[in-house]
Amino acid sequence: MRRPRYQLVVDPIACDGAGVCAELLPELIGLDPWGFPVVGAGEVPPGLVELARRATVSCPRLALTLVRLES
């Protein structure tokens, strides 16, 4: 069986730029000049999926989602 693949998606309406995600996952998430997250496109590397999941539940607005990609 193939390992599931994931992508990070920000809901820009819910996001208020708290910046928690960028702090927890600097490997994949940066901040723009106004403090809003810039998320790398594409698949989350398998080794970072657990950290990415932690970032999603730590977002105070629950604006970050780990979406399972169709294989």
Add this chain to the structure above:
Amino acid sequence: MSAPTGPTRLLDGAGSGGVVGLDAHLARWGALPRVTSKVLLEAVDESGLRGHGGAWFPVGTKWRAVAHGGRSRPVVVANGAEGEPASGKDRFLLHRTPHLVLDGAAVAAAAVGASRVVVHVTARTVADVERALAERAHRGVDTCAFDVVTAPDRFLSGQESAAVNTVNGRNPGIPSFVRLRTVRDQGVAGRPTLVQNVETLAHAALIARFGPQWFRSVGTHESPGTVLATVTGLWDAPRIVEVPLGATLGHALGIGDDQARGIQAVLLGGYGGGWLPTATAMSMPFTEESARGHGSSIGAGVVLLLPTGVCPIAEAARVVRYMEGEGAGQCGPCVNGLDVLATSLEHLAYRPRSLRGGVAALPTLCGLVEGRGACHHPDGVARFVRTAVDVFADHAALHVSRGPCQTTRPFLPVPSVPVGATR
């Protein structure tokens, strides 16, 4: 009743004067054939019809997604909100030949299995639609229920999820984040929803009557048929012109070299579209794919011919400030980024030497907003700015070296309603 053979289709039925009432409409086009959903979906697929609201998405694909999208009965939204200040074709169509649009909505409803159609238009068009619906009800033309919902007079009103929110009475005219849940799955009243531009529906009404082969007899393989363009800058007032897709604008508008010399540049696709050098705009095939190939978009068919003698930088600044004010104010990158873009253009227009980072800062700023909104509002503004920087590079350089233009006669239509005012 006969299929139009020339390149004029929608406007062929629009008469030369007033409103085409139901009798005249039926005399010109005949009654809609009563056929199954399967036949209609196949006809629309084969026709190659694409969405004329601005996205140019294949209509057959969209209809199938809604038809097979969920377990509850779908809803059709006939979208005539037309928030682009420089567009008038949807309003024109609904005023002059409303029955063609309503026929198209009935065709879409039959194709996707909807029993309800919502006509979504701004206040000034409501009476036109209601008059036409009354005629149809009196004659018992339709098998599905129609109602009319008034769209707020805002730029974003016609955006798909914003239209659904207006119909649902929650956050009218404000887009939602649809990446994880689209309106095709859950839209009006939580039902699978087809939001389709009214011009697209009018084309569908003719495809249902005359078939996909007839439809493809004009246009290109990828973009068959015709498109309604709202053309500003050639006559005293804007005009609606039906252009065969793939024809050149120069030919369709009858613009010769002499006249072209008076046109500084062309904006296609309105304020979310892109600028092109006049020669390119006049000679390229008028389709979405060729416009995209040049970094622009024909969008909803807006064509603005900017005359010489107008400062394009001041125009761009005015437009971007307007677009900043028309944002929904929901997404951080758009709220912050469009304001900085507008401010930067204002500097370039009026105090060019105070623009930090120079003209090169503008494309960088565009990169900070692209793809980062819930809707494509920031993407459209970024395209407008990027192409303005390219097409007006020489003019911008003159601002920096010699100072701003002295006269800045405004040309592009920008509603003067104060930002944030209730309309």
